[in-house]
Each structure stands twice: as structure tokens, then as C-alpha cells.
Amino acid sequence: MIETYIFDLYGTLVDIHTDESMPVLWRRMAFLLSLQGASYAPEELKRAYHLAVEEQIEARASQLPDILKDHVEPDILLVFESLYTQKGVAVSGDTVQDAALFFRTLSLRRLTVYPDAVSVLRSLRARGRGVYLLSNAQVAFTVPELRKLGLLSLFDGIVISSDVGIKKPDRAIFEHILSQYGLRPETCMMIGNDAEADMQGAASVGMAGRYIHTNQSPDRQQPLPKGCLEIRNLKELL
Numbered sequence: 001m002i003e004t005y006i007f008d009l010y011g012t013l014v015d016i017h018t019d020e021s022m023p024v025l026w027r028r029m030a031f032l033l034s035l036q037g038a039s040y041a042p043e044e045l046k047r048a049y050h051l052a053v054e055e056q057i058e059a060r061a062s063q064l065p066d067i068l069k070d071h072v073e074p075d076i077l078l079v080f081e082s083l084y085t086q087k088g089v090a091v092s093g094d095t096v097q098d099a100a101l102f103f104r105t106l107s108l109r110r111l112t113v114y115p116d117a118v119s120v121l122r123s124l125r126a127r128g129r130g131v132y133l134l135s136n137a138q139v140a141f142t143v144p145e146l147r148k149l150g151l152l153s154l155f156d157g158i159v160i161s162s163d164v165g166i167k168k169p170d171r172a173i174f175e176h177i178l179s180q181y182g183l184r185p186e187t188c189m190m191i192g193n194d195a196e197a198d199m200q201g202a203a204s205v206g207m208a209g210r211y212i213h214t215n216q217s218p219d220r221q222q223p224l225p226k227g228c229l230e231i232r233n234l235k236e237l238l
Contacts, residue, residue, distance in 0.1 A: 001007070001187060002129075002187060002188070002189045002208065003008075003129060003130060003187040003188070004129065004130035004131075004132065004183055004187055004188045004189070005124055005129055005130065005131050005132070005135070005189055005237065006027050006132045006134050006137060006177065006186075006188055006189065006190045006191070006193070006202075006207075007121075007131070007132070007133055007134070007155075007190075007191050008133075008134065008136075008159055008190075008191065008193060008194065008197075008198050009133055009135040009142065009146075010135065010136075010137065010196065010216065011192075011193040011214050011215075011216030011217060012114075012191060012192050012193045012198075012201070012212060012214065013114060013117040013121075013151065013234075014111065014112070014113055014114065014115065014117070014145070014151075015110060015111075015112050015114055015177075015214070015215065015216070016108075016110060016111050016112075016150065016216070017108075017109040017110040018104075018107040018108055018109060019052050019107055019109055020107045022107070022237060023042065023123075024106070025106040025107055025124030026043065026045055026046045027042045027043040028104065029042075029043045029045055029099075029102070029103055030042045030044075030048040032099065032102060033045065033083065033084070033099070033202060036084070036091065036099075037087065037089045038083060038084045038086075038087035038089045038090065039087060040083075040087070040222060043155065045083070046163070048083055048086060049079065049083065049135065052079045052082045052083060053074055053076075053079055055070050055082070056075060056078055056079055056082075057069065058073035059075050060072045060074060060075075060165045064165060064166065066172075067165075067166055067170060067171065067172060068154070069103050070182075071159040071166055071167055071169070071170035072074075072165060072166065072167070073136065073162050073164070073165055073166060074162070074169040075162050075165075076138045076140050076141070076162065077096050077097065077099055077100055077139075077140050079197065080096045080099050080100050080103070080121065081096050082097070083099075093105055094214070097140055097196075100138075100140040100141070101140065101141070101144060103109055104140075104141045111145060111148075111149070112149075112159070113150075113151065114214070114234070115233075116234045117151075117152070117204070117234060118150065120235060120237055120238060121154040121155075121202065122152070122154065122238055124237065124238070125156075127155070129181045129184070130156050130157075130181075131147075131154065131155055131156055132155055132156055132157045132158070132159070132177065132181065132183075133155045133157070133158040133159065133160075134159050134168070134173070134174070134177050134190070135158075135159075136161045136167040136168050136197065137160050137161060137162065137164055138160070138162045139160045139162050142157070142160055143160075146158075146166075149203075151183075154177070155192075157177070157180070157181045159173065159176060159177040161173060166233050167197075167199045168194075168197040168198060168201045169196050169197045169198070169201035169204070170201065171201065171204040171205050173201070174190075174201050174202065174204065174207065175205060175206045176222070178205065185205045185206040185207045186206060186207075188208070189202075189207065189208045189209060189210060190202035190207050190208070190209045190228075191208070191209070191210045191212065191223060191234075191237065192209070192211065192212070193211070193212050193214045193216060193217045194218055195211055195214065195218070195220045195221075195222070195224060196221070196222075198209050198211070199224050199225055200225055201230040202227075202228065203225035203228060207216075207227075208227045208228065209224070209225070209227060209228030209229070210229055210230075210231050210236075211228055211229070211230045211231070212230070212233070212234065213230070213232050
């Protein structure tokens with residue numbers, strides 16, 4: 001019997017579109033950091049940012065030798081902290097968080113909850129089911145977005161990959177949420193829009209799955225694994 005529902009976020013409950021390639025983003029970010037003493041030209045900042053991301057991945061990968069490098073998730077706050085450090089500027093954690101949120105705000109083109117997402121989450125909880133979130137994302141971005149969208153209070157527990165350092169489909173992050181909240185895989189169901197990250201990952205730990213194809217779903221390269229079925233909308237979970 002399914003007692004616990006574990007949801008992916010972006011592309012499953014939330015429709016999002018971001019664009020980090022826009023020149024105006026890098027101009028405005030460079031202006032902000034320059035006001036704070038970390039002077040960058042826009043293109044210089046863009047290069048430094050992407051290099052810092054790669055360095056973060058390498059650093060975390062060295063600490064997680066059993067995890068594939070492609071499954072390692074960096075912490076964006078450490079990336080932004082390094083951008084200040086490179087210019088010899090010491091800043092508070094709040095300043096780093098604000099810079100990361102400004103970056104995210106500049107990149108956002110769409111952020112909205114999919115139809116029925118809120119009502120389904122509430123209905124499942126009203127029926128006594130556990131409702132959890134397992135997302136490949138950055139805490140610095142995602143928690144404020146959950147709060148803004150009215151979703152933060154609808155989960156019994158939340159695991160975000162930037163906190164763990166590992167992202168789906170690696171089985172380690174599925175094992176992490178099971179261990180953290182004392183869940184049994186045979187009573188859990190993963191709901192997501194990515195056949196590999198969500199469904200293959202869930203199946204790797206013996207968890208059932210429900211795949212929902214949305215406007216953000218990657219192309220499916222293979223059939224859904226055993227125990228994972230496709231649904232047309234979230235209301236089919238009820």
C-alpha cells in the first residue's frame with residue numbers, strides 16, 4: 001500500500017523557465033557586485049561564474065568518490081561566495097544569499113504552479129498520506145520560490161540536491177530521503193516528469209513511480225522501469 005508520495009518540483013508541480021544566457025543578466029550582476037567592491041566586467045563575471053561552478057563540482061566530487069561526477073550537485077551559495085573572494089571582498093552570508101536571489105530573479109522568465117498541484121497535495125495530506133519533495137535544485141533558489149508559490153507548508157519533508165551534494169537519478173539521494181524521514185521504499189511512490197532522473201532513480205531503490213509528461217519533460221530514451229506507470233495529470237493520483 002502506498003503511504004507516502006514523493007514529488008519532483010520543477011516540471012512536475014511547478015512550470016519554470018530560466019535563461020542565464022542573457023547579456024543584461026550579466027551586466028546587472030556585474031553592476032551589483034561592483035557596488036559591493038567586487039569589480040567585474042560582465043563577460044569576466046560570466047566566465048568566473050561558470051568556472052566557479054565547475055570548481056565546486058570538482059571539489060564535491062572529490063569528497064564523494066563513489067558518486068558519478070554527472071550526479072554531483074554544486075552549492076550555488078559557495079559559487080557566489082567565491083566570486084567575492086576572488087576580488088578580495090569579505091561578505092556576510094546574507095549578502096551572498098541576496099546576490100544569488102538577484103541572479104535567479106534576473107534569469108526567471110516563468111514561474112507558476114501547474115493546475116491541480118496544490119489541490120492534489122492538500123488532498124493527499126487530508127487522506128493521511130505523507131507528502132515529500134525531492135528536487136534537483138538549489139536551496140538558495142527553491143525555498144524562496146516554494147514560499148512565494150504557497151507550496152512550502154504543503155510538504156512533510158523536503159530534500160534538495162544542493163544540500164546533499166548529489167542529484168537524481170543517483171540512488172544515493174533516494175536512499176537519503178528514505179533514511180532522513182524513516183520511510184520504507186515499498187510504501188513510497190515517486191512522481192516526476194523525468195523518466196530517467198525520477199523514474200529510474202525511484203526504481204533503483206525499489207520505489208514505485210508515476211511519470212507525468214509535461215512541457216519540461218526530457219525526451220524519453222527508454223521504456224519506463226517496472227513499477228513506474230504514466231499518468232496524464234496529477235489528479236490521477238487521488
